[in-house]
Amino acid sequence: MKTGQKKLLIITYYWPPAGGPGVQRWLKFVKYLPDYTIQPIVYIPENPTYPIIDEGLRSEVSDKAIILKNKIFEPYQLAGFLSKKETKKISSGIIPAAKKQSFIEKMMLWVRGNLFIPDARKFWVNPSVQYLKKYIQENNIDTIVTSGPPHSLHLIGLKLKQELGVKWFADFRDPWTTIGYHKALKLSSFADKKHKELEHQVLNSADVIIVTSKTTKTEFQAITNKPIEVITNGYDVENVPKQTLDKKFTLAHIGSFLSDRNPKILWESIQELISENELFKTHFQLKLIGKVSQEILDSISEYKLDSYLNNLGYVSHSEAIKHQKASQILLLIEIDSDETKSIIPGKLFEYMVSERPIIAIGPKDSDFAEIITSTNTGTFFTYNEKEKLKATILNYYNEKEKLKATILNYFHLYQQNDLKVFPVGLQQYSRKSLTERLAKLITHNS
Numbered sequence: 001m002k003t004g005q006k007k008l009l010i011i012t013y014y015w016p017p018a019g020g021p022g023v024q025r026w027l028k029f030v031k032y033l034p035d036y037t038i039q040p041i042v043y044i045p046e047n048p049t050y051p052i053i054d055e056g057l058r059s060e061v062s063d064k065a066i067i068l069k070n071k072i073f074e075p076y077q078l079a080g081f082l083s084k085k086e087t088k089k090i091s092s093g094i095i096p097a098a099k100k101q102s103f104i105e106k107m108m109l110w111v112r113g114n115l116f117i118p119d120a121r122k123f124w125v126n127p128s129v130q131y132l133k134k135y136i137q138e139n140n141i142d143t144i145v146t147s148g149p150p151h152s153l154h155l156i157g158l159k160l161k162q163e164l165g166v167k168w169f170a171d172f173r174d175p176w177t178t179i180g181y182h183k184a185l186k187l188s189s190f191a192d193k194k195h196k197e198l199e200h201q202v203l204n205s206a207d208v209i210i211v212t213s214k215t216t217k218t219e220f221q222a223i224t225n226k227p228i229e230v231i232t233n234g235y236d237v238e239n240v241p242k243q244t245l246d247k248k249f250t251l252a253h254i255g256s257f258l259s260d261r262n263p264k265i266l267w268e269s270i271q272e273l274i275s276e277n278e279l280f281k282t283h284f285q286l287k288l289i290g291k292v293s294q295e296i297l298d299s300i301s302e303y304k305l306d307s308y309l310n311n312l313g314y315v316s317h318s319e320a321i322k323h324q325k326a327s328q329i330l331l332l333i334e335i336d337s338d339e340t341k342s343i344i345p346g347k348l349f350e351y352m353v354s355e356r357p358i359i360a361i362g363p364k365d366s367d368f369a370e371i372i373t374s375t376n377t378g379t380f381f382t383y384n385e386k387e388k389l390k391a392t393i394l395n396y397y398n399e400k401e402k403l404k405a406t407i408l409n410y411f412h413l414y415q416q417n418d419l420k421v422f423p424v425g426l427q428q429y430s431r432k433s434l435t436e437r438l439a440k441l442i443t444h445n446s
Contacts, residue, residue, distance in 0.1 A: 009043060011043045012044060016057035017057060019054030021346040028431040031062045031236075031435075032436075036440075044068070045072035057317060074121060075123075133160065142166055157170060169441075176202075177199050178339045211231075240318060243325040249285065250310075251407075252289065253331040257296045265361065266361060269404045269407060270303070273404055286309050288312065289312045290320075291314055324354040325356070332358055332368070340366070356421065
């Protein structure tokens with residue numbers, strides 16, 4: 001470690017070879033923190049149960065980081081003997097609609113929500129506190145960061161704060177009790193109350209709260225008076241060469257496509273365009289990259305889009321970047337609920353620098369809608385599902401016609417070989433710029 005560098009202990013669960021969005025945030029912060037005279041010390045589980053593996057990410061770990069590992073016991077390791085498929089699916093966030101859940105899935109969700117509070121990594125808390133207390137004292141560390149979910153890691157920070165008085169930054173990549181899947185956990189009134197009590201305790205004990213969206217900041221301000229800073233996720237400079245665009249008019253969704261992210265307004269729009277426009281029918285392709293729930297596949301089949309589907313499954317992060325740059329249009333879909341207005345999908349920022357137009361669908365007043373609009377990187381639509389209220393049928397029809405018009409306009413530009421975007425203001429979302437903000441926050445509050 002260089003003289004004058006500040007030591008920062010980072011407590012995180014997701015770390016290479018973990019794949020998926022959860023690993024990217026702190027992998028990239030750790031990459032750039034040494035540039036701002038901060039020595040990152042990363043504490044991770046030695047034997048984690050990661051639902052997604054991406055071996056390629058190991059090469060992105062900074063050689064300037066100090067890595068600490070400690071064994072973890074996870075119930076998922078035992079649950080896998082009961083049903084490996086359902087265990088992996090639920091642990092990766094793919095929760096089937098309630099009416100389509102098997103008995104095993106219902107049981108696992110109930111156990112997850114009511115017995116493992118705040119989550120199934122709770123058994124790592126006490127061993128981690130004992131391990132880290134000694135390390136912190138022996139190495140004169142005065143500042144720590146905990147990253148959740150899993151939010152049990154914030155309980156490690158809470159105990160270290162209580163016992164050692166360290167400066168503690170609690171980083172929330174997602175909200176706690178308002179996250180989309182929270183209601184799906186079949187919580188008892190006791191469990192629901194316990195989650196909220198722990199959330200309140202963490203938010204009022206950390207020295208500084210870090211969140212990824214303005215809406216989460218507003219939600220947390222109703223619970224705590226502690227300082228809250230918004231530092232979004234972002235994009236990094238990727239060593240991926242410029243890709244040749246797909247020959248087909250591809251609409252590509254990259255990342256996990258969960259059951260609750262089922263944009264029937266999109267499927268219906270595409271179905272109608274196929275029936276109305278012979279050229280569109282000839283050139284169109286729907287490309288899905290990542291884990292896709294069965295409910296999504298069922299809807300695609302229901303709208304007779306199977307023959308246009310290219311379902312590639314999970315690919316490495318580097319391969320996903322190539323598909324982003326090669327696809328004609330990128331789809332960004334978020335769950336249609338008030339609870340998800342605060343969610344800004346991490347892939348949004350990689351989408352924005354891919355130089356491909358984005359079609360985004362989510363709840364009204366979503367934080368990510370504002371980002372897409374302000375950066376001129378795509379178009380945002382709401383679900384306006386017909387099933388909600390008869391009074392919304394006209395709104396649904398109008399929104400669907402706007403969506404169809406946008407897709408058709410993009411298709412015409414594709415035919416002219418002129419489909420492109422002209423983004424503005426992206427630099428503020430670069431991983432290096434965001435790390436500089438984080439470094440200043442840590443330095444000024446330590």
